[in-house]
Amino acid sequence: MGTRTRQILRREKMEITISTLLELFLATKSTEGRSDRTIGWYKEKLGPFVRYLGNGHDALLPNLNLERARAFVASLQERDSRFAEHPYRQTLKGGLSPFTIHGYVRAMRAFSAWLVEEEFVTSDPLAKLRRPKVGEPMIEILSEQELSAIFDAISPNTVAGARIFAITLLLLDTGIRASELYGLKIESTHMNEDFIKVLGKGSKERIVPFGSTTKKALLRYINTWRPEPEMPTVSNLFLTPSGGPMTYCALRHCFAQIELRERQII
Template structure:
């Protein structure tokens, strides 16, 4: 196919401008679609159902997992659908191809006591201990994604009102209540640690020893250290704290709808947060149902 770069360019622009997907998500679509286009080597209108079936067969013989194949097919389905919408395709060659059935994998979740052990494994009151306690308390207490935590600015904190402003996927903002433990840890960090790290007048909340924005790699490295220190045997990641946040709220009696909003899932807009859910109600939910609220 001679114009792969142009074809994918139009689709990528659609994902960025109209779907407002994050750069990581857009790159994932590209990684799913470009190998197929390069493999078949045909113009868009010449791609057939057999081309797709042969590609799926090749993926299976190359030991790709069922979930990986299903994800690639989902990306290709959206890709072809886009060009039908643009009037460049009459029909999608993938329409009558079923995705492989996936076994539903439940996320790893820590118990409330395991979360407690993880946070308490951060020893001492050094600048970095204070910072890292605030990080773990915020991730668990507010159900934050790694990127959301790392991209927090000082201006996103509303400590008097017990809220933080979070910029989620697709640059969508949401307001999340700040539980008592998380608030205390963040205030301790700002008062007793952050000033020692802020060598460049940064506006980011969490900083490195050089005064730069904390990186994803740096967060992961520290997190692994604390997991080992805590003695937790489960296969956990920073995202496990987000899963635990949601699970513990639901177990405590919070509604699924409320937890959806607090997590900032893509099907709930910022407007709905402000219009349909009262902020004081959200704060009461976290205070009542979250173990560290």
């Protein structure tokens, strides 16, 4: 390849918008077999970063540099509220946690490393971007009063209510991950033996037992309120009202609605 050809290619790369590169990055992750939730996580973290770089315009590749990245992280640390632009979460006072900011930096570093792999740049522009230190998060146990408030906010005599009632009991009873729950298949729900088979990280299958109260809620949902699947290939235990498989976003929306009702009750 001649010098002039290399110069032309380099100039063309410099004229690609970062938003276009982000779309290519997400498409690459999809072809690599990453889950929809992972793709959504990258989009959620990198979207604000790309908008920050552009400052109201389409940023170009030269705008992606260590100085601007550090300024973006500093802006995250200076926030005094959360969920300001969220479609259904209520805006809360208080800045982002170090754990949340750590996630932004991880996504930014992954994006810049991908730019090197795909030869859009010759060196990683964010290689020296440090992740904030985070401690081990302590999981807070819900009190009886908090649990009562949650169940008081659920109307179990509707499709959505019976579903979230069963979901809440199953999560509390088994401690399975959210991804394991919305990916749970009805054929993996063994009601006679009182256990479920879940597919966890690394595609490892394990058996998780549940109690009698959870069993009653599951049977009530399955026998009375579970919609007909929209397609024969849909075998998820928990379905949307239209019969589609439940997603992570749908699960988050359910609990966000409970939170809003709980606040109204209190």
